[in-house]
Amino acid sequence: MALHAKPLQLNTADAGFEAAFAARLHWSADTDAAIEQRVADILADVQKRGDAAVLEYTQRFDGLQAPDVKALEITQAELKAALDSLPAAQREALQAAAARVRKYHEAQKKASGESWSYRDEDGTLLGQKVTPLDRVGIYVPGGKAAYPSSVLMNAIPAHVAGVQDIIMVVPTPVRGSVATGGSGEAAVSSRGERNELVLAAAYVAGVTRAFTVGGAQAVGALAYGTATIPKVDKITGPGNAYVASAKKRVFGTVGIDMIAGPSEILVLADGSTPAEWVAMDLFSQAEHDELAQSILLCPDAAYIAEVQAAIDRLLPTMPRRKIIAKSLNDRGALILTRSMEEACAISNRIAPEHLEVSSSEPHRWEPLLRHAGAIFLGAFTSESLGDYCAGPNHVLPTSGTARFSSPLGVYDFQKRSSLIEVSEAGAQPLGRIAAELAYGEGLQAHARAAELRLNPVPPMREPT
Structure with a gap:
């Protein structure tokens, strides 16, 4: 037919x-209720048992047999070897794509990701301090398909932003095993299906550490930290229904990019x-x-x-x-x-x-x-x-969320702190404004803290 x-x-x-x-x-x-419950159980177990839970679920769902989670880590030497092993045309294409993505995000950082400040006429300094996150986790899908482009789009803006530790998790299920994050028992092997282009992309993009772990257990490990997999500040990257559910559940403990x-x-x-x-x-x-x-x-x-x-x-x-x-x-x-x-x-x-x-x-x-x-x-x-x-990022808002959200970018791997330095002259008008509003809210300590700095002020003490 x-x-x-x-x-x-x-x-x-x-x-x-x-x-x-x-x-x-x-x-x-909406996610299937059975998936939601299974994910909740996996996350709770990872939070409680750490490495032991991650190891157990990785064997059950991906069929990977390892003595400990450390054995699931992919070394920098292995990542570089993957790059070196690629056919020349594929390697050059990967590096050219990475260079364009990096150039775009460097321009993005310059345009919207730099600190700034200004001074009022009385010398008061106001501004914004932009600093990178310390550590992020990127989830890269594996199993049915491999997405080296996803590695570039998640890791490069993090690297450009100045993130020091970029932890990649990628499932490498044994051929014929059950889907990552699913249920049932998998065929067991000491090594799953690794995609050399994904590993090469991780090396090119500046990934710090990489683990052959996937599913809800990987999200839990990144969110809560284990003895081997460090806790991160934010998790980005796409995944299946189990991964999406897990990201929703750990939001607040860590940041996430979006639910795609x-x-x-x-x-x-x-x-x-x-x-x-x-x-x-x-x-x-x-x-x-x-x-x-x-x-x-x-x-x-x-x-x-x-x-x-x-x-x-x-x-x-x-x-x-x-x-x-x-x-x-x-x-x-x-x-x-x-x-x-x-x-x-x-x-x-x-x-x-x-x-x-x-x-x-x-x-x-x-x-x-x-x-x-x-x-x-x-x-x-x-x-x-x-x-x-x-060059621009391909991690984009879906399902109408482009009405209020943006593509993944350098700004997703940074945070902003306000800078305020009020001069003695500036404290006079600001103190009166603040006190008036604070009294109106019934917050006397707020008002008095501002009023104590109004002229005349006691002499400042020398620091000890």
Whole structure:
């Protein structure tokens, strides 16, 4: 039986558009109750038993047999050996991508990640001190797929920010073992499936230490610390449902980047881009998994028909065509709009993770676009370039959260402290303002602390 991909076709002029549009966008971030309970149990066990629990779950879920957690650490020599072992073309591509990502984040740090201060006319100094986090953990998915690009996008901005310790955890399940964080017993081996490109990326990106641990137990180890795996200040990086649930539960003990939903792409097209290009761009997200969402907004009905025809021609050539077809059939949409202006307005309602402006005049429409994780301007700017090597971070807000959140960046690995140095002259007007407001709140000690510094003041004592 032939495989077909028929994204839902909608027309904004139709009476039933709003209801159909809302139904197509719907996605719930709620996690299965059984997963939530299992994750809660794993985290509690890791917090209580530390290394012993991590070792037990790593053997049970990933099939790795090790005498202790220390044996699960990947040394810097192994990371470098992985880089050296890559074919020359692959090694050069990895290093070129890393250089571009680093250059972008260095510019980002200069623009938004530096300390600053100024002085009032009376000599009072006000400012902001920006300092890096001490230690962060990055989770890198393993098992079904390997993501060296995820290593670069998480570790490089942390390194640029000045983080001294970057701890990577990556599951390396034995072939045929159960999924990391799942239930049941796995086949046991002393070494799992390591991806050399992931290890090489860790070396290039400046990862300090790496462990072949995954799932909720890895998140717990990073959040609480064990005898071997150090406690971190923040955990970043994507993972499966167990990892997402664990990150939610440890938030507050540590910081996290975000809880990511399925991958998304929204293409705004004016009909000037070859239809095959747009069809493949829709495929590029649909091939991630069945829940990924690919949407086209276009005011040209004939062009939408061309894109559907391109989907029909290209789908049989795709190795992951079954995943692509299910994603497009269940969550994809080709939407006919009244105009490009309306397409931009709908895009802002969706607030997509990836937004391609596939137009001959992308800069005409860009000012109308307010909410998106990343905006790709022009026909030659495929989203896949952003995934790997353009430079900006590919860790982006999903599920409409681009309305209030931003891509992962240097700023996620920094914290800001306010600087306040009030001069004697400045303490006079500020003290009166503060005292008045403090008395109004009924906080007399606050008021008196400010008033004690009003003129005349006692002479300052010499420090001992």
